[in-house]
Amino acid sequence: MSNISIPRLVVTGLSGGAGKTINSLGLARAWSEAGKTVSPFKKGPDYIDAVWLGLAARRPSSNLDPYFMQPETIRSLFAHRAHLADVAVIEGNRGLYDGMDVDGSCSTAELARILDAPVLLSMDCTKMTRTAAAVLSGIAGFEDGVNLGGVILNRTASERHRSILTSSIEQYTDVPVLGALPKISPDPIPERHMGLISNREYDGQEEILSNLARLMRDNCDLERIWELACSAGPLTGVAPLWPEASKPAEVTIGYVRDAALWFYYEENLEALSRAGAKLVELSLLDDSPWPEIHGLYLGGGFPETLAEDLASRCEMGQRVRSLSEAGLPIYAECGGFMFLTESVTWGDKTWPMAGVIPVRTDLCKRPHGLGYVRAEVLQDNPYHPKGSVLVGHEFHYSQCLSDATADALPMALRMERGTGMIGGFDGYMVRNTFACYTHIHALGTPWWAENFVKTAEAWKEG
Template sequence: MATTSPPRFILAGLSGGAGKTICTLGLCRALARADHAVAPFKKGPDYIDAVWLGLAAGRPATNLDPFFLDPETLRALFLDRARGQDVAVVEGNRGLFDGLDREGSCSTAALARTLDAPVVLVMDCTKMTRTAAAVLQGVAGFEPGLRLGGVILNRTAGHRHREILRESIEHHTGIPVLGTLPKLDPDPIPERHMGLISNREHGGQEEILDGLARVLADNVDLARILDLARAAPALSAPQKPLWPEPAASAGVTIGYVRDAALWFYYEENLEALRRAGAALVELSLLDPAPWPEIHGLYLGGGFPETMAGPLAANVAVRERVRALALGGLPVYAECGGFMYLARSLTWEGRSWPMAGVFDVDTEVCPRPSGLGYVRAEVVRENPFHPLGALLPGHEFHYSRCAAPVPDNLPFALAMRRGHGMHGGHDGLVRANTFAGYAHIHALAAPWWAPRFVAAARARRDGA
């Protein structure tokens, strides 16, 4: 069996908020500035961190999600995206062993075993010295098969604090200390209700990333980290191809919105549409300019609430989208895209008109209305998902359908796991439009792209 050995490592933390994202961004940019070709990855469904990682590395990041993809497909996707690069850097999520259940399924540690990748632990050392050694000793021995390659000590208070930490850890555990980082105050990238602020809303990202690179280069042993990555063992080549053979051109164009309001897309979803035979064109809901002829429309997630005023003011595009949807154009909308297709969006006490394809209103709440992975059964005919299929996805939304919610809404999904839109259901259907809170991954729903392209072809042909 053929093997390959891309240099790789995973950045993990003991919990969310340990500083692994800032550390990963700084490492990616520092390695890229040192003329290393960096392949960035984000474990889990996070869109925002992935975009920042892509900016830091100078190459789009890929999400690796053990909930969506089986181990062989994860390895195939990883090897495909890491091919030809000098080093692959994977940012974990939450705590290293935190998963869906008491066994830690879908955890960062589980992904590390799938990729046979060494782990570099980012440890918040606020008000801690020798106890850090005890914690690391527990981490190192907690699960068999974990390659704990070293630790980066974050939020250290000064020279004496760092020396006690380093001596205690290396004496008691033998785990290499690969770096010690000072406290960064204020946080260089502010957060809000869905994590880091979007790069589309935060100016000066290049200066921020270059500053993080300097901090990491000055305080972390990049050479030792590269040596650790290069020592990762060979991975077996996957038994099956990642993608089916590309289809011949279907002669259809599918538009997808990418602007300051909607921009959450897995690149694999766009690639799947292309491989199914579609040409893609990027569109905006904020620009009043005419659109080219399209045979389908994909509205991803994002933050429509932050752009509610400009979205509402662009009456021509709202009316265009409504007319296309009600006229039978295949439209697929996820989360923020669904919010745009509702009648109105309320945020911070003000209500804004949206496209009005569905007779529901949405409102943004102070706490999450749906958060986590979902599984849903397809219970209504629609162009995109076959009846009876079990659809994996994820949801992360602070908005909800505002009361009163109409009775007998045409839902296509019955939630088996997750919150959904209303009453344990998700996925509203009208004409050839499907809109819901669940985000999907094309490799976990291989029927989605071919069915989308087939619906677009039928639209083109007037069927």
């Protein structure tokens, strides 16, 4: 156990779309450009915002989620990633007090309390003046243990608008106004059906981030925001994240990281490595030969946007199908699962995929599965113990289609919360291939990495 002193700040909003991502990215890049080492974090199971935060801070980002992790694990992960950093920027999700239920379980406010971190609120002030003070009064007094240290006023219309807002807030509340940003049009970061566009499919991120840093310097009091971050007290009694020593690498596990599939928690990869796997990065969009591997990890991503490229590489699909048929351990999540199916349909076009799993996926106009997942493991499989409960999340616009009913398919997971593939089930199991819509985090399923590596060792020996 140790005590950790790291300046830190939770950047949140009144709701989704309030501007907290712009403020988080701009703040992280402004401090990075000033020579500070910034450790970025994203609250909740978000891959895309987390990657953009990492780009802004010039340092990999990690996710902190009270649904996946116990409070002591969150503090350990925070200390592990923020070690030797000058400051940590933690972007919240949705509104400050929004959670899974009326009690606000797993909210950004709960995370701020776990980390004993001051909160910087992002407030959309569109067509609002004096009411902003009333809203802030309610926010400041709603729950105990939340240190609301300041507010940034977003989408302000003019100097007069900013003056009235600031004067009202200063007269009626004790919440410092630490910045006021003008309206930004168009949105500086392109979006599409699953949120911000992937940096792997967009080349203008450096210009965007530099512009956001300039926006923060020109319109915010960065010195006072820095003082707010430094007001955070020490975290006491923090345990090591990985108390056991790493095992020597005995097997090689490949993971696909390209423009099609790139959703991975860094802790998942680190857990595999510590369990005894040498990790090699692979691509489905490159016809180069693969090295010898004893396991394959297919993360999530956007196979639908690159379906034509994936379908045109018939030999790649055949390669993965042959490996699965040979019994190679393959673990696939969401986009990785979609690649393993017979086909992907988006609009009026259908593209053939690897054909490992005899189901099809069809893109919908709205999310078909969205939110936290809780599933009971019904069937024996190499990765998750039968009878255990899996916690994770799903976010997919595609639906799974099959000529067979759900009870006739080899599904390992029964959804207690969430949508899954078909009929309330998820986790299609064939040979040593496990495919699901559910994303897991290694710190929420601590058996997964060790079991994956053991299965790869058995396959290598066999």
